[in-house]
Amino acid sequence: MGNNAHGETETVDQFLDSTLESVDTAEEIAVQVGQKAGFDEDDLNKIAMAVRESMVNAVVHGNRYNKRKRVRFSVTQNSDRLTVKVADEGEGFDYENLPDPLAEENLLRHSGRGIFLMRAFMDEFAIRRLAPAGIEVTLIKYRAPK
Amino acid sequence: MSVKLSTRQVGDVTVVDVAGRITLGEGSSTLRDTLREMVASNQKKILLNLGEVSYIDSSGIGELVSGFTTVTNQGGQLKLLNLTKRVKDLLQITKLYTVFDVHDDEAGAVRSFS
Numbered sequence: 001m002g003n004n005a006h007g008e009t010e011t012v013d014q015f016l017d018s019t020l021e022s023v024d025t026a027e028e029i030a031v032q033v034g035q036k037a038g039f040d041e042d043d044l045n046k047i048a049m050a051v052r053e054s055m056v057n058a059v060v061h062g063n064r065y066n067k068r069k070r071v072r073f074s075v076t077q078n079s080d081r082l083t084v085k086v087a088d089e090g091e092g093f094d095y096e097n098l099p100d101p102l103a104e105e106n107l108l109r110h111s112g113r114g115i116f117l118m119r120a121f122m123d124e125f126a127i128r129r130l131a132p133a134g135i136e137v138t139l140i141k142y143r144a145p146k
Numbered sequence: 147m148s149v150k151l152s153t154r155q156v157g158d159v160t161v162v163d164v165a166g167r168i169t170l171g172e173g174s175s176t177l178r179d180t181l182r183e184m185v186a187s188n189q190k191k192i193l194l195n196l197g198e199v200s201y202i203d204s205s206g207i208g209e210l211v212s213g214f215t216t217v218t219n220q221g222g223q224l225k226l227l228n229l230t231k232r233v234k235d236l237l238q239i240t241k242l243y244t245v246f247d248v249h250d251d252e253a254g255a256v257r258s259f260s
Contacts, residue, residue, distance in 0.1 A: 111208050113207060113240055
């Protein structure tokens, strides 16, 4: 833990294997950091869910469980927010043209709700393509003023 | 803890008591396998008691939806019982709350099967 150039406290920044165990690990770390930062239980549940969905996307759809590829996972907290970044090394996908999971014709689809849930549970959501490969998702949750 | 499922018969309705987490991996595959086995053995009135489910992710939601369509397509009914606030919120956010027949009372839920 230390302060970076922006005065933020960097609590975690690590590379995780492309396994479902890493999904659990990332979720636990994010919740632990969130607890220390003072988020309430409702917000912690939302953070946990969003981190899980982003890690599943990275491990399953991005890196496709490839043992040679890893997921970079970071959690940064400062005075008013928790920021989580999840980056895979996969081939990417067309995130700008995802089907709407709330559309009548998609309601009973088996999959396709992950990014929708991340957006729903976090205050800010960003996604971008990385060079030479991969997708990075940024999730931000603001702490309610006391 | 992953997911733990146990089944019991109430009249001609099979009640599946689900506890733990329905998440990608063991949790969602256990639920999927159980529902498929039930449909294959002609148990088509299924009440999923989710009162002890602490957590469902999008994969778990996907399995609930798949279970619902599988059972319905086979002429059966799949209903939900005792949703926790967390699961209820999730189904409302995803607009699935109105797709499923959701009950808070087991006796009433059993009676509702045709």
